[in-house]
Amino acid sequence: MNEALDDWGNECFLTTDGDIAAINLKSARRRSWSRFSQNPLRAGIAELVVELEQLTAQFIGDVCALDRLEALVQELLEADAVSARAAMMQAQLASMAHRFTDARHFLTQAASRGAAQFDLKRLLLSVDQACGVNLDGMLDERRDIARKSGRIEDLVALGALLADLGEFAEADRTYRQALCEYQDVSPFPKAWTCFQLGELWGELVPVPQATRAAQWYERAIQCLPSYTRARVHLAEIYSSSGRTNDAQSLLISAISSSDPEVHWRLSDVLASQGNFVDAEAQMQVAHFGFENALRRHLLAFADHGAEFYAGSGSNCRKALDLARINVANRPTLRAFEQAHAIALSVGDQNAASELFAAATERWSGSAAFRSSPLSQRHSSNRRGATA
Amino acid sequence: MSDHIDGPRQIGDPAADLTDLFAFTSPEHPTRTVFAANVFPTCGPNAIFSNAITHSIVVRRAKVVGLGDSARFETSGPEIRFGVRFDALEKGSSHHKPIQRGTCTFPDGQKLSVVVNDEKGASTPDGRFRAFAGLRSDPFFLSWIIPAFKPFENLLFNDNVLSIVIECDTRRVLDPDKGSLFGVIAETVPLPSGNAFVGHEVLRLDWVGRPEQTNIRLNNPGLARADDIRDLWNQQTPFALAQDVRPLFLQRLKDSLANWDMRDGKQDWTPSALTANANMFLDDYLLFDVAKPITDASHLEIEKSTLNGKAYQTGGGRTVDANVIDILLTWMVNRDREPLQGGTTKATKPGTKTFPYFATPNTELQSVTDRVDLDASPDRVWASIGQFGANWNPLIADIKLIGTGVGQLRVIEMTDGKQIIERLEAIDNSRRFLRYSNVSGIPATDYTGTLAVEPNGTGSSVECRAQFVANGQGTLIVKTIVSTLFKIGLDSLKPRFGTAK
Numbered sequence: 001m002n003e004a005l006d007d008w009g010n011e012c013f014l015t016t017d018g019d020i021a022a023i024n025l026k027s028a029r030r031r032s033w034s035r036f037s038q039n040p041l042r043a044g045i046a047e048l049v050v051e052l053e054q055l056t057a058q059f060i061g062d063v064c065a066l067d068r069l070e071a072l073v074q075e076l077l078e079a080d081a082v083s084a085r086a087a088m089m090q091a092q093l094a095s096m097a098h099r100f101t102d103a104r105h106f107l108t109q110a111a112s113r114g115a116a117q118f119d120l121k122r123l124l125l126s127v128d129q130a131c132g133v134n135l136d137g138m139l140d141e142r143r144d145i146a147r148k149s150g151r152i153e154d155l156v157a158l159g160a161l162l163a164d165l166g167e168f169a170e171a172d173r174t175y176r177q178a179l180c181e182y183q184d185v186s187p188f189p190k191a192w193t194c195f196q197l198g199e200l201w202g203e204l205v206p207v208p209q210a211t212r213a214a215q216w217y218e219r220a221i222q223c224l225p226s227y228t229r230a231r232v233h234l235a236e237i238y239s240s241s242g243r244t245n246d247a248q249s250l251l252i253s254a255i256s257s258s259d260p261e262v263h264w265r266l267s268d269v270l271a272s273q274g275n276f277v278d279a280e281a282q283m284q285v286a287h288f289g290f291e292n293a294l295r296r297h298l299l300a301f302a303d304h305g306a307e308f309y310a311g312s313g314s315n316c317r318k319a320l321d322l323a324r325i326n327v328a329n330r331p332t333l334r335a336f337e338q339a340h341a342i343a344l345s346v347g348d349q350n351a352a353s354e355l356f357a358a359a360t361e362r363w364s365g366s367a368a369f370r371s372s373p374l375s376q377r378h379s380s381n382r383r384g385a386t387a
Numbered sequence: 388m389s390d391h392i393d394g395p396r397q398i399g400d401p402a403a404d405l406t407d408l409f410a411f412t413s414p415e416h417p418t419r420t421v422f423a424a425n426v427f428p429t430c431g432p433n434a435i436f437s438n439a440i441t442h443s444i445v446v447r448r449a450k451v452v453g454l455g456d457s458a459r460f461e462t463s464g465p466e467i468r469f470g471v472r473f474d475a476l477e478k479g480s481s482h483h484k485p486i487q488r489g490t491c492t493f494p495d496g497q498k499l500s501v502v503v504n505d506e507k508g509a510s511t512p513d514g515r516f517r518a519f520a521g522l523r524s525d526p527f528f529l530s531w532i533i534p535a536f537k538p539f540e541n542l543l544f545n546d547n548v549l550s551i552v553i554e555c556d557t558r559r560v561l562d563p564d565k566g567s568l569f570g571v572i573a574e575t576v577p578l579p580s581g582n583a584f585v586g587h588e589v590l591r592l593d594w595v596g597r598p599e600q601t602n603i604r605l606n607n608p609g610l611a612r613a614d615d616i617r618d619l620w621n622q623q624t625p626f627a628l629a630q631d632v633r634p635l636f637l638q639r640l641k642d643s644l645a646n647w648d649m650r651d652g653k654q655d656w657t658p659s660a661l662t663a664n665a666n667m668f669l670d671d672y673l674l675f676d677v678a679k680p681i682t683d684a685s686h687l688e689i690e691k692s693t694l695n696g697k698a699y700q701t702g703g704g705r706t707v708d709a710n711v712i713d714i715l716l717t718w719m720v721n722r723d724r725e726p727l728q729g730g731t732t733k734a735t736k737p738g739t740k741t742f743p744y745f746a747t748p749n750t751e752l753q754s755v756t757d758r759v760d761l762d763a764s765p766d767r768v769w770a771s772i773g774q775f776g777a778n779w780n781p782l783i784a785d786i787k788l789i790g791t792g793v794g795q796l797r798v799i800e801m802t803d804g805k806q807i808i809e810r811l812e813a814i815d816n817s818r819r820f821l822r823y824s825n826v827s828g829i830p831a832t833d834y835t836g837t838l839a840v841e842p843n844g845t846g847s848s849v850e851c852r853a854q855f856v857a858n859g860q861g862t863l864i865v866k867t868i869v870s871t872l873f874k875i876g877l878d879s880l881k882p883r884f885g886t887a888k
Contacts (some may be wrong), residue, residue, distance in 0.1 A: 013439065013577040013579060013580050014438075014577065014578045014579070014580050015400075015439050016400050016402065016437040016438060016439045017437075017438045017439070017475040017476065019475070019476055019485075020435045020436075020437065020438060020476060020487075021400065021437075023433055023434070023435055023476075024400075024401065024402055024430070024434055024435060026433070026833070027430050027431035027432060027433045027434040027435075028401055028427075028429070028431060029431070030431040030833060030856050031430060031431030031546070031547075032429070032431075033856060034431070034545070034856060035429065042542075064826065064827070067827065071830070183577075183590050184399055184400060184577075184592070185400045185402075185439040185440055185577050185592065186399055186400035255793070255794045256794075256812070258810075258826065263790075263794070281790045281792070282790065284789050284790050285789055285794065285795075285796060288789045288790075288796060292808075
């Protein structure tokens with residue numbers, strides 16, 4: 001019996017076809033921009049544009065959403081530089097672009113200008129979670145929020161926190177609870193939850209379960225065919241299991257997104273099929289895309305860029321630099337794991353040791369650290385020291 | 388790989404969100420009654436109905452059972468229910484948009500298929516019913532800053548909505564001989580998934596009766612620190628509000644109406660009249676009488692006359708052009724002592740006198756088109772300008788290509804030093820046509836450009852076209868940038884190929 005499919009079948013309602021939802025998202029986004037342009041100070045309009053652009057970035061893989069939001073914030077500031085609202089918008093954009101120090105600064109500014117406590121707290125929680133700050137302390141708060149609201153986004157945020165803390169079984173239960181209790185027809189939250197489950201079983205658990213992860217990514221794409229990140233993750237699984245034609249189909253359907261990772265993974269797939277000419281062309285586009293994205297939004301793309309340059313991007317030194325920038329920005333256990341692995345692959349023992357020491361100091365007391373690859377080195381070091 | 392958790396807060400499907408309900412006599416055929424429900428507030432072009440929802444308009448026979456401060460209306464079954472569901476998209480033929488179909492189910496069991504956005508709509512063979520579904524200009528207008536109670540320009544100017552319009556033969560469908568007064572609501576209900584619906588109560592996403600029950604009366608911004616109870620309201624069953632929550636909603640309505648009464652600093656409502664008004668609004672359905680005239684001014688007249696202790700004179704209801712906000716505010720603030728008027732008294736576009744009665748949608752996608760007729764064969768011209776990397780425009784200093792085929796990028800260095808990056812979306816050399824999008828460099832979103840060369844007599848025509856939504860710098864500026872680029876580029880072809888005679 002497939003556990004993943006069990007709970008899928010218990011959902012109560014159909015969701016809107018993913019193609020329709022994507023068209024409607026684009027439609028609403030366009031209109032919201034138009035309304036914003038008419039009057040940037042109109043109540044709620046900047047917030048609506050930000051939400052719709054966030055959805056577009058997250059689900060459609062449109063990396064230009066960040067550029068558009070920068071334009072929005074600039075325009076808002078020109079119209080109203082000193083309001084709590086403008087500071088909240090700046091904080092949201094900074095958080096979305098992983099400029100977490102800036103985000104905290106703008107949140108402080110928004111608080112001093114009288115922004116609503118609920119909004120401040122919600123965004124601060126998100127920033128803290130993204131940076132791996134006080135995760136244990138945050139758990140009760142996340143549980144409380146999820147219990148009170150019962151909303152899917154709060155349950156998914158709780159699931160993600162549990163995963164960050166290494167509580168994988170409970171994270172899985174929380175995500176599936178979110179799916180079962182979902183009572184709306186928008187496919188975005190459902191696709192997002194399935195994606196989180198795919199990532200949980202494919203990348204976060206100590207021993208990844210590719211088949212189980214693939215089922216969840218497939219479900220995410222079934223809900224929302226334009227879900228670029230789900231396509232990329234699933235293509236990675238297909239590729240690694242030799243299903244390169246399936247991987248290619250998945251990626252070609254996503255090629256109209258502006259996510260450079262699509263071109264990178266497609267290049268890898270084409271190369272594995274012996275199609276080196278097209279692979280090289282895709283790799284050029286990927287290179288251009290990553291360089292462009294890193295130039296404009298370094299922190300937002302630092303971890304993805306590090307992974308690219310550590311792999312087919314073939315620039316390990318640059319990969320290590322990016323991974324360290326990412327660690328400095330958001331010292332999560334995963335950021336340390338990535339940077340440490342890249343340092344080892346480059347043969348930079350000093351960097352690896354520094355990263356290991358910093359990770360140990362910050363994370364060795366956590367449950368998640370025990371299942372981390374870093375803890376194995378920690379254990380072997382301790383055994384070495386004892387001997 | 389990490390994916391930062393910044394989840395969607397805008398989780399509801401806007402296509403489930405009902406904006407307005409209408410009930411009026413057809414201006415085209417006085418023997419027919421029109422019901423309409425709109426969804427998806429402020430949707431942009433290309434908006435489509437959700438295929439996971441049943442949209443229903445539900446009518447019940449009504450009667451007046453009290454006058455004055457004892458005013459009350461009662462409704463009774465059986466329900467006259469019009470249901471509409473929509474399908475997933477069907478692929479259109481080559482280069483055409485996908486199409487969507489809907490199925491209407493009428494009170495007598497007849498089913499009717501409609502194609503979304505087909506202006507003519509569809510009719511049942513017996514002529515009883517006619518239906519339309521599609522994008523229209525939003526007829527609603529709100530020309531007040533409600534919290535400050537100040538007239539303002541129409542806040543919904545240029546907005547569109549998705550409209551469902553159902554016209555029926557009044558006599559054969561509503562049978563007014565059994566009583567001509569009715570109450571009507573519209574609701575959106577999610578479709579169950581397989582057998583999973585068993586054991587679950589019907590979940591209602593949204594419903595609407597009279598205008599502004601939720602946003603102006605229940606969620607009156609003048610009530611400081613009042614909880615937002617709109618979601619709870621939307622979960623209630625129309626025509627059958629749960630007894631346990633009636634006191635909660637009644638108290639909120641009384642508080643809200645008392646607040647509205649004092650917005651002009653004068654008390655026009657006695658406590659007993661205000662309670663009667665609150666009780667009337669608590670039973671939230673739009674009243675209409677098919678035996679009396681329904682006009683742009685008759686909205687709420689049935690309720691108001693009954694509360695004033697008189698027999699009503701009109702058919703109430705709500706026409707497409709009814710100024711419902713001014714009617715409502717005048718009633719709530721000064722009990723019709725003096726008319727209140729917002730900043731405008733018209734929607735972006737007025738309704739029409741012919742089916743489907745709602746005006747065509749507003750467009751906002753800007754377009755720039757330029758063309759030149761040349762004295763050279765299409766193939767010869769295409770060979771010179773039809774490659775994505777071809778540099779034929781004098782305003783372009785250099786073009787660098789990245790990648791090949793669809794998805795290919797061109798990095799354009801302009802002579803003024805600016806950089807534009809474009810992506811090839813489609814190319815068809817046999818039809819001498821290419822389409823591209825803008826990645827960066829032009830302050831516009833959703834920018835799609837096309838270049839096409841077509842035969843024109845013994846020569847050819849070259850057409851450059853761009854569609855976009857201006858972003859950041861204003862429409863006029865972006866149009867100027869694009870049209871200059873096109874004009875100088877196309878003009879440069881004239882000396883090269885000769886101008887068509």
